[in-house]
Amino acid sequence: MKLKKFFWTLSGDDKNVIAKCNKSTRSRFTGIGVLVAVIFSLCFVSCFLAFTGLLQNLWIGIIIGLFFAWMITNIYLFLLYTLSKTGFPYIPNKTARFISVSIRLIFIAFISIIVSKPIESLIFSKPLAQDIEVFKQEKIKRYTQLTNSYLDKEISEYQKLLTGSNDEFYLRLIEDRKEKKLTLTSSMERLVSKSNYYIQGIIILNKKYPVSWAITVFILILFIIPTYLKIFIHKDSIFYKTKHYVESHLVKYEYELFKEKYNEIFNHKYGLDLHFDEHYSDAPFNTKRKKNKRELLKEDDLLDSLYA
Known part of the structure; x- marks a missing residue:
């Protein structure tokens, strides 16, 4: 029972209200809570992989991964809670409701895609490692060609200037450019070999492995199922009746x-006979404005009172 209450808490609604519901409703909220726990785990794995890959530090990846997983899950729970039907009186507007729900669902879908990509990188890590190695070699090759081309032009110009007493000076410049080619190339190779090209790996994943989008769709469905379970709870169910009453x-x-408190402040503190004025008959929900029962006179009545 304690485990069920824990999952009810994760569902984003009052566990005491859920406990008063029938078995099918309790099972529905248990399922929502289980899925939220799974979503938190996916968020942690995703954030851990992303920040470990970017920062290349295990402990920082764990700490930041936990923080962002907690933050994303709380945002998700907030969105999930706002999808509940309200029991307060309101003026219905189907268009506004549709747009509001659509924006929330789009935001949830966006979160699910962001969470999905690092997990996909882990699943396709072996072929991606080979593709990234090829990318590294091509990058080194392009850099080497550009560096050699640029410095070879300088060496060629210096060789043309080898005349007389200036020979030793230009020979030193030529040797310096040759050494510079080797230094720049080796420095670039070290930089490329140290980097894991994490972002580039995700780009390659999306372009070269379209099957990875099936994982994206699967995680998207995981994120959407709790919203479906929440939205389609009937407004006349025991859950909503109890929730709305509370x-x-x-x-x-x-x-x-x-x-x-308002009346007390003005009556006792300031000695004024003032009372809070309500302009709506269903205060504090304020959807039915009171009719103005004051009798308004005409313009002729004003003139008669002025010149009487």
Whole structure:
């Protein structure tokens, strides 16, 4: 039972309300909680792989991975919570509701794609390692060709200037350029060999291995399933009836406290006979404005009062 309550907490809703629901609803929220736990694990693995690959430090990867996994999961839970149906009175607007839900789902899809890519890199690590090695060799080859081309031109110019007393000076310049070619090439080889080209690996993965997008779709579905389970809980279910009763009672209770405090401040502290004025009949939800029952006179009545 404790494990179920833990998963109910992970679902982003009140576990005490969920406990009052029927078996099918409790099972639904248990499933949501399990999926959120899986999503947190995927976020941690993804962030750990990403930051370890970028920073090349295991401990930093673990610490930052845990932090970002916690942060992403909390954002996801917040989005999941906002998909719950409200029990408060409101003016319905289907278009606004559709746009609002669509934006949240698109954001969830974006998060799932970001989380998916480092995991895909791990799954395709062997072929990617070979592709990155080929990329490194091509990079070194291009750099070597450009360096040699540039310095060979200088050496050629110095060789043309080998005349008389200046021979020793130009010979030193030629030797210096030859040594510079070797130094620059070896320095580039060291830099390339140290780098794991993590971002380049993801680029290669997306271009060369389209099958990796199947993993993206799978993780996207994992992220979407809890939203589906949450959205399609019926608004007349025990869960929503209980949830809406608790929330409405809490809001009304706090509203009454506010009015009492308001009246107390003006009546006792300042000695003014003032009371909080409500302009809506369903305060504090404020969807039904009170009708103005004041009798408004005409312009002729104003003139009669002025010149009477």
